[in-house]
Amino acid sequence: MNPQNLRIPGPTPVPPEVMQAMQRPMIPHRGNEFRQIHKNLVQKIQEILRTDSNVFVMPGSGSIGWEAAIVNTLSPGDHVISFVCGDFGARFAGVADAYGLNVRTYKVKPGHAVDELMVRRALAEHPQAKAVLYTHNETSTGITNPLQRVGPIVRDHGALLIVDAVSSAGAVHIDTDLWGVDVLLSGSQKGWMSPPGLAIVSANDRAMAATSQASFPRSFLDFEAWSSSVAKGDTPATAPLTLYFALDAACSLILDEGMAARTERHDEAGRRTRQTFEDAGFKLFADTAYASSTLTAIEVPGGAGAKDLVETVRERYDIDVAAGQADLSDQIIRVGHMGWFEQEDIARAANAVVACATVMAE
């Protein structure tokens, strides 16, 4: 299959330079060569995320970032506020619940955003909340929540802001420090143009201070162990070298493009994709004021049949798009425009969905 035909919202296509980097032979993971690569990688990620915080590149998928953030900054019974506008927010809340936190969940209808009014209200209703769990880009509905406006509100309150940026970081501009994000977590297989297998986590001084108080048992995910290793260029355990080589090459490509140009390319893909679907008479699923620049969700005409439509697009065009998740699994289609793409790749995928849906409706 043409790698440019993978148009699901992650894993995303991996550029040739990144594939090439993975051919590199193994090196000692406790040697100076690795330490230098690791140090450079951390610096690149700090630049991409606009942060001076600790950066930990942890083996595991994005989900491990949820777990790492929780066990390192909180203690059993702590109050946390979680905002749910889709399946990933719900899963994040589920992890907090599984750990025995006192989770206050605020839900909005899928397709809508968690705005600053809701965040203010939740903090006023739960002043004892130690942390806020916030999903920047809800991949299951195609919404980007207004993190830049929410961050300062949470900071004023004093709660820690833990942000799931799995499907936005690396693709679009995030001002981690300026926006007041204490812990940010992402996944290598999305905007970072790398294979699945790494969680990218940033933790600032407030998060590290919380770590020294947090009483959840932890070992492999312990931020203090990571922080002292990373300071030397090491990782606490054997680093998955091939994935590190890949992410390092991808970060160089990201910085070569520049985050401003990269963000604009993603914004443009979002605008064009929404326009294509609207012109063809489809209903966009996400509130356009908060529509994501990394994926677009549309309602399937007739309200069901998303899974069949995905299969038809694959059979006829050899293009992979995604159906919905959880309750929306058969009701919406999601087209990913994340990471490595040209606008024409996305137009081809959107047009294929339109053509197949039209044929199927006849």
Ligand SMILES: Cc1ncc(COP(=O)(O)O)c(C=O)c1O
């Ligand atoms: C917003 C969001 N959070 C968390 C996850 C979970 O990441 P992973 O599947 O890499 O564990 C995903 C995966 O798609 C996601 O999109």
